[in-house]
Amino acid sequence: MHRPLLDYICQYSKSFLTIEEEEMITKAFRPKKMRKRQYLLQEGNVSKYTGFIIKGAMRQYYIDEKGLEHVVYLFIENYWATDRESFYNLTPSIYNIEASENTELLIITRAELVELMKKIPALVEMIRVMDDRNAIAMQKRISANISNTAEERYEEFIKNYPHFAQRFPQHQIASFLGIAKETLSRIKRKPSR
Amino acid sequence: MHRPLLDYICQYSKSFLTIEEEEMITKAFRPKKMRKRQYLLQEGNVSKYTGFIIKGAMRQYYIDEKGLEHVVYLFIENYWATDRESFYNLTPSIYNIEASENTELLIITRAELVELMKKIPALVEMIRVMDDRNAIAMQKRISANISNTAEERYEEFIKNYPHFAQRFPQHQIASFLGIAKETLSRIKRKPSR
DNA sequence: GTCGACCGTTGATTTTTGTCGACGGTTTTT
DNA sequence: AAAAACCGTCGACAAAAATCAACGGTCGAC
DSSP states (O other): OOHHHHHHHHHHHTSOOOHHHHHHHHHHSEEEEEOTTOEEEOTTSBOOEEEEEEESOEEEEEEOTTSOEEEEEEEOTTOEEOOHHHHHHOOBOSOEEEESSOEEEEEEEHHHHHHHHHHOHHHHHHHHHHHHHHHHHHHHHHHHHHHOOHHHHHHHHHHHOTTHHHHSOHHHHHHHHTSOHHHHHHHHHSOOO | OOHHHHHHHHHHHTSOOOHHHHHHHHHHSEEEEEOTTOEEEOTTSBOOEEEEEEESOEEEEEEOTTSOEEEEEEEOTTOEEOOHHHHHHOOBOSOEEEESSOEEEEEEEHHHHHHHHHHOHHHHHHHHHHHHHHHHHHHHHHHHHHHOOHHHHHHHHHHHOTTHHHHSOHHHHHHHHTSOHHHHHHHHHSOOO
16 A cells, blocks of 8 residues: 555655665555544644545644634645644644545654655655645745635636545635635636636 | 855754865855845746845745736845746746845855755755745745734734834735735724734 | 534625725935 | 935725525434
8 A cells, every 4th residue: 555655756756766665665654544534633732643645635724713713735645744843843733634534644753754764865855856846836825815816716726626626525625715615605606707 | 255154054954064065155156246126036037046145135026917016925134035946947937036125145056056965965954944944934824814814914924024024115015915005004004902 | 214413505794905096205316 | 406216195985705694405323
């Protein structure tokens, strides 16, 4: 079941892994099965693991002072789920990461990951490339948030992430886009052009 | 004039630089002086350089289809100015990076940076740490954008970046926060608590 | 099979924010 | 020194989106 992860590393590092490296990775990333509604991370805890999603879907959200949920990330296969700040600093997180479907993950702790990075250059390179792509994606999301209307943001979301709309309930997508669920419902109803 | 950069690398990589490393860095990062209103990057061009700001201030923005300017980043001393996507992929950028004051930079090309990273581990480590901090900062900005009102976003901005309010005109800060300049003017007028 | 959560939808209304036009005070340019 | 550009502010109004309340459908738990 580690194949998707190994492929992923090769793809993004643009290099090959030796058999020994593959074995080290397979040993370090432990499989974890989660049922729908289980938490990979709960508010107040340290984000102990980074999880690579093999099969399933998750969402990351926080609860504000008024008790309202705000979705900050949606994850499906081949995404990395963790609260980066908490995972790196080992500080308590304000976020929850919850399985939206029954989900299979490969998980690793910070200490294990640091060790593995010392031994496997391709992993370091993969992480660097992911950081870059992630920074670019976040920049685009910020651009959309500061300059587009709710409708434009939704259309862009559907265009860029067509699979997500089928996997997550509509009110969570609305939250992810920063709009009320009723507003999203009305946007979808009205004939776009 | 390279001292701030060398200090910066030591600080974030948590390691020391040898004399030889310092010399390599000093040779690779070239000083560039820019007058207010000059461009480090213009829309349509490749973001050829990454610039480390020694003295001064810059802003990164783009012009939308309606001809309106949207500020996506504000930079002051000890910030890195570049369009990451364009710099990394060598593709044309949609952004402009303009000096808001007379500014002194240290600039480096992608090819030079790649070479330098092969020779200086502390530089690689510094970039990794910066990527982390940057990802965390962007995540917070996204959280604020999807869940806070204009007034809350402004207060958070003032709290987290107190120096910026003095360095940039108010309408640029409004744009950065994703609100109309008139709205920001009204927020400031009204007695906050 | 029934009950209760969850989910999406709709209408009515309120709140927030944007747009437009105008004005006076600076600063910059010529 | 005059002209032009820039900047923040304000009022009136329009548009966008949030909020509140209610309803019917689906699905899972018991």
